[in-house]
Amino acid sequence: MIDTLKKQALEAILNAESLEQLDEVRVRYLSKKGEVSLLMGKLRDIPQEERPQFGALVNSLKETIELALYQKKQGLEDQALWVALSKEKIDVTLPGYQLYQGGVHPLNQVIEDMEDLFVGLGFEVATGPELENDHYNFEMMNLDKDHPARAMQDSFYVDENLLLRTHTSPVQARTMLEKQGKPLRIICPGKVYRRDDDDPTHSHQFMQIEGLVIDESITFANLKDSLLTMVKHLFGPERIIRLRPSYFPFTEPSVEVDVSYQKKDGTLGWIEILGAGQVHPNVLKMGGYDPKKFRGFAFGVGVERITMLKYKIDDIRHFYTNDLRFLNQFKGASK
Ligand code: DAH
Numbered sequence: 612m613i614d615t616l617k618k619q620a621l622e623a624i625l626n627a628e629s630l631e632q633l634d635e636v637r638v639r640y641l642s643k644k645g646e647v648s649l650l651m652g653k654l655r656d657i658p659q660e661e662r663p664q665f666g667a668l669v670n671s672l673k674e675t676i677e678l679a680l681y682q683k684k685q686g687l688e689d690q691a692l693w694v695a696l697s698k699e700k701i702d703v704t705l706p707g708y709q710l711y712q713g714g715v716h717p718l719n720q721v722i723e724d725m726e727d728l729f730v731g732l733g734f735e736v737a738t739g740p741e742l743e744n745d746h747y748n749f750e751m752m753n754l755d756k757d758h759p760a761r762a763m764q765d766s767f768y769v770d771e772n773l774l775l776r777t778h779t780s781p782v783q784a785r786t787m788l789e790k791q792g793k794p795l796r797i798i799c800p801g802k803v804y805r806r807d808d809d810d811p812t813h814s815h816q817f818m819q820i821e822g823l824v825i826d827e828s829i830t831f832a833n834l835k836d837s838l839l840t841m842v843k844h845l846f847g848p849e850r851i852i853r854l855r856p857s858y859f860p861f862t863e864p865s866v867e868v869d870v871s872y873q874k875k876d877g878t879l880g881w882i883e884i885l886g887a888g889q890v891h892p893n894v895l896k897m898g899g900y901d902p903k904k905f906r907g908f909a910f911g912v913g914v915e916r917i918t919m920l921k922y923k924i925d926d927i928r929h930f931y932t933n934d935l936r937f938l939n940q941f942k943g944a945s946k
Contacts, residue, residue, distance in 0.1 A: 751784035787898025862888025
């Protein structure tokens with residue numbers, strides 16, 4: 612009887628085609644009211660002396676069925692996995708995901724290009740805070756509290772003494788104090804702010820690159836040569852520059868610098884690109900340099916202005932509105 616049951620159970624397990632069917636077999640033979648339990652119930656009808664042997668046989672039957680169920684279950688699970696895997700083939704010919712890659716902003720491209728040039732000429736790159744003290748922004752640059760030239764550089768004030776810097780020139784003063792009377796050569800690119808109504812050529816926020824060189828034997832010729840090198844690097848070797856007398860409180864003499872371009876009729880035209888000059892003795896003195904011993908030159912150039920000229924951009928606001936149709940044109944355009 613036990614043998615017959617064993618044979619039946621093992622056959623049922625062998626023939627189960629799914630996990631569900633296998634579970635039905637388990638219930639039929641091993642559950643509380645299953646065949647094996649019923650068999651165990653028969654123990655009472657058996658003579659006392661045969662009971663241990665009968666019990667052992669039923670237990671061994673139970674173990675055999677359990678083992679067979681376990682092995683079959685594994686087999687069915689493996690099979691199900693293979694079926695699933697074979698259905699989930701990867702189609703390597705499908706197009707991949709495009710990872711969007713941005714580019715360096717045109718203004719930063721120009722700044723990086725200028726940094727490369729000037730570092731090659733022995734300059735260091737200096738930085739200063741955008742939230743600046745009146746002291747550095749104006750007074751150290753020879754613009755006293757009631758200096759009329761302050762009117763051209765109205766800004767955003769946090770309080771009476773703290774403002775968003777109107778130019779990168781305060782970094783001149785900061786660097787001079789830091790260098791403690793030693794010769795220096797720096798450029799300083801950075802953001803500046805003015806209270807201005809935005810239009811195609813004005814923006815309340817823009818960028819400048821400041822330049823400052825101080826040494827014992829600096830002359831105006833050094834300034835002119837540096838500016839010419841910069842202009843040729845930026846716009847091409849055929850360009851020349853023209854210096855026009857001008858006024859800045861922090862330089863004496865001061866100049867405005869024009870760069871040449873060829874007009875449609877073939878004649879030479881000039882476009883103003885920056886301000887420059889020989890460092891004013893007061894600025895040297897306040898920065899801790901003896902004007903009898905040291906001389907310097909300085910310049911300040913608008914990054915938007917030169918970028919607009921270089922790439923023929925018609926509106927300064929393009930730089931600040933994050934329109935990808937504009938920005939994508941400058942991907943990898945540097946140099
Ligand atoms: N700071 C001036 C401005 O923003 C630009 C400038 C002119 C800077 C002459 C200089 C300089 O260093 O020498 O209008």
